Amino acid sequence: MSVSRFTPGSGQEPDPLALRPADCNLGHACQFCPREPECGLDKPHHEKRLLEKRLAQIGQIILVMANKGGVGKSTVSANLAAGLAARGFRVGVADADIHGPNQSRFFNLVGQRIRINEQGLETRACFGDCLPQPVRVGSLAFMMERDDTPIVWRDAYKHDFMHHLIGSFDWGPLDFLVIDMPPGTGNELITLADLLEQQAVAALITTTPQEVALMDSLKAIRYCQDRGLPIIGAVENMAGVTCPHCGGEFHLFPRTHLAEALASLEVTSLASIPLSPLLAMASDTGHPVMLDQPDSPEALAFAPVIDACIEHARAVGITAATEELQSMTNVAGAELAVALEGLPEHERKAAQQELEALLAGERQRLQSSSGRS
Numbered sequence: 001m002s003v004s005r006f007t008p009g010s011g012q013e014p015d016p017l018a019l020r021p022a023d024c025n026l027g028h029a030c031q032f033c034p035r036e037p038e039c040g041l042d043k044p045h046h047e048k049r050l051l052e053k054r055l056a057q058i059g060q061i062i063l064v065m066a067n068k069g070g071v072g073k074s075t076v077s078a079n080l081a082a083g084l085a086a087r088g089f090r091v092g093v094a095d096a097d098i099h100g101p102n103q104s105r106f107f108n109l110v111g112q113r114i115r116i117n118e119q120g121l122e123t124r125a126c127f128g129d130c131l132p133q134p135v136r137v138g139s140l141a142f143m144m145e146r147d148d149t150p151i152v153w154r155d156a157y158k159h160d161f162m163h164h165l166i167g168s169f170d171w172g173p174l175d176f177l178v179i180d181m182p183p184g185t186g187n188e189l190i191t192l193a194d195l196l197e198q199q200a201v202a203a204l205i206t207t208t209p210q211e212v213a214l215m216d217s218l219k220a221i222r223y224c225q226d227r228g229l230p231i232i233g234a235v236e237n238m239a240g241v242t243c244p245h246c247g248g249e250f251h252l253f254p255r256t257h258l259a260e261a262l263a264s265l266e267v268t269s270l271a272s273i274p275l276s277p278l279l280a281m282a283s284d285t286g287h288p289v290m291l292d293q294p295d296s297p298e299a300l301a302f303a304p305v306i307d308a309c310i311e312h313a314r315a316v317g318i319t320a321a322t323e324e325l326q327s328m329t330n331v332a333g334a335e336l337a338v339a340l341e342g343l344p345e346h347e348r349k350a351a352q353q354e355l356e357a358l359l360a361g362e363r364q365r366l367q368s369s370s371g372r373s
């Protein structure tokens, strides 16, 4: 599993001498601003700064993807977010499924409407008895007058909404942002992939046992691999049914070569989630099983997915910290070499050994504290 940051393109180096335009420091996009008609500030600069400030406060971003609709991305997203929050992490759910935004339903927030303040668009919060802090949800559903209004947007609007979803919502500091992706590898995914370059972002692939779903999921995997987007693993949803009478398990969908297909693409199969009335009911009533029935077989089936996401984020954190330390080591080593130039050789060697021992100890401390967190 790759744990590197998502760095597909080589961006242009900023000019350090360039004059920076003034910013209003408001937390919302110009599109939502009452001062917009008279404002003479550099608006593209404001939008860029806004996005940078949001992303600087977000830890690991997880795109829950499948190329196909109806495989349970939203169920997986909601339960992943709830499970991470139940383990004490600060979690947000960004609903990127423009044509079917339903995270409001999964978290019992149907009918809630968006409010805007100087920090941005307010996320809506799902509180749970077992949660140290609420799950924050951002969705287009909170902006619609009616929940059954169809979204008929051309690509330019979708592109703008993806910017607002990350930049205009006031996410606050988050350990994880789970993004419930729309089906397909179209505009929404491309826009987000461009926006999230250089961030700690990874994909979680959702599929079902059917051949048709598997074929589409493989396309999503290939997209990630082509763009250099790390994949945490795959979740097989609707994997089997437990008979309520005899307790036996049976499969509604014909079994496919899922395991072999994932293995051939070096994608880890993380979990098999059953097709279950409990999960369906929990989704409809807005009470994720991870919160309401954490000991149910359905919730336990999600546990490896949550473990894998935490482990991935931890590995990314260690890699980033080690790289940072290495770069500090290089700078310190170069500065020390200059400072020691006038010393006799044996003293220079002793000082260098002392510095190396110091850095080795720091590296060790960093790794063991990351392992404990």
Ligand code: SF4
Binding pocket: 024, 025, 026, 028, 029, 030, 031, 033, 034, 035, 036, 039, 040, 041, 042, 043, 046
């Ligand atoms: S229009 Fe944009 S740049 Fe101007 S004050 Fe409003 S949010 Fe800030």
